Amino acid sequence: MSSAKHPYHLVDPSPWPFAAGVSALVVAFGFISFMHGEGNTLFYVGALLLVLTAAAWWRDVIREGEVEGHHTPIVQIGLRYGMALFIASEVMFFVAWFWAFFDVALYPGAASPELIARKEVLGGVWPPLNMEGKLFDPWGVPFLNTVILLSSGVTVTWAHHALREDNRKHFLLGLALTIILGLTFTSLQVHEYDIADFSFTEGIYPSTFFMATGFHGAHVIVGTIFLIICF
Missing domain, CATH: 1.20.120.80 (Cytochrome c oxidase, subunit III, four-helix bundle)
Structure with missing residues (x-):
């Protein structure tokens, strides 16, 4: 709880971080099961639990900010910095995928000994030979x-x-x-x-x-x- 002695919001104990972690774990196991042809029921159950947990967590955050007035200017600055850092981490996450894509797209042939296997798999061209006639x-x-x-x-x-x-x-x-x-x-x-x-x-x-x-x-x-x- 925030007090007159400091501008910060000390959050009360909450079950939602643990619930979100368990739900995300169920989603991950469900996705793996789906990829192995074992059905998608577990994935959808985990996704539903994750959505319900997020809704309950957002409800608490909205109440803390708009009803109880705990989101002081200092707290709001922290939230903005947190979102900025989150976006930066997301940018780097997608940089990794784009890097992987363009690395094989621009260098499908064997430019060095360690890329010989790549040429054998891709046929030395991009898109790979096995994708011919299948692209959007x-x-x-x-x-x-x-x-x-x-x-x-x-x-x-x-x-x-x-x-x-x-x-x-x-x-x-x-x-x-x-x-x-x-x-x-x-x-x-x-x-x-x-x-x-x-x-x-x-x-x-x-x-x-x-x-x-x-x-x-x-x-x-x-x-x-x-x-x-x-x-």
Whole structure:
């Protein structure tokens, strides 16, 4: 609890960090089971538990800030720094996936002895020979989702500026449009996965494709949930 002696909020004991950790562990085991063809029930159970835990945790945070007044200016600065560091860690996370993709895309041949195995697997070309005729048309769903993603950046920026100008009507409209675009993006990505002619286990191209776009899609889902909470 914060007091008159300091501007910090000392959080009361909460079950939500432990519950979130257990839920995330169930999600991880469920995903592994799904990848081994053992069904997706455990994954969905873990995901549901994680969503419920997050909702309860957000409820407490909102109450602490808006009702109990514990989010002092110092606490708010800490929250901003925490989010900035989180975003920086996410940037580096995706840098690793892009690095993996472009490393094999730009150097599919054996430029050195340690890359001979790469040439044997990829055929010395990119995309790999086993992906011929299986790739998406970049001007189809991928292009449409890119437009939707960029448009959502415009609408959420509009909502942000409207909030700073205390224009609640435009803020809610911009936020609603962003949520709709986020849900549309997720729906199209699910459709894209459903119609894909390649699977996760067919080599480095599909594995990097599904890991990078899958994690990105997960971030879009989480971001959309955050915006729904704000709405």
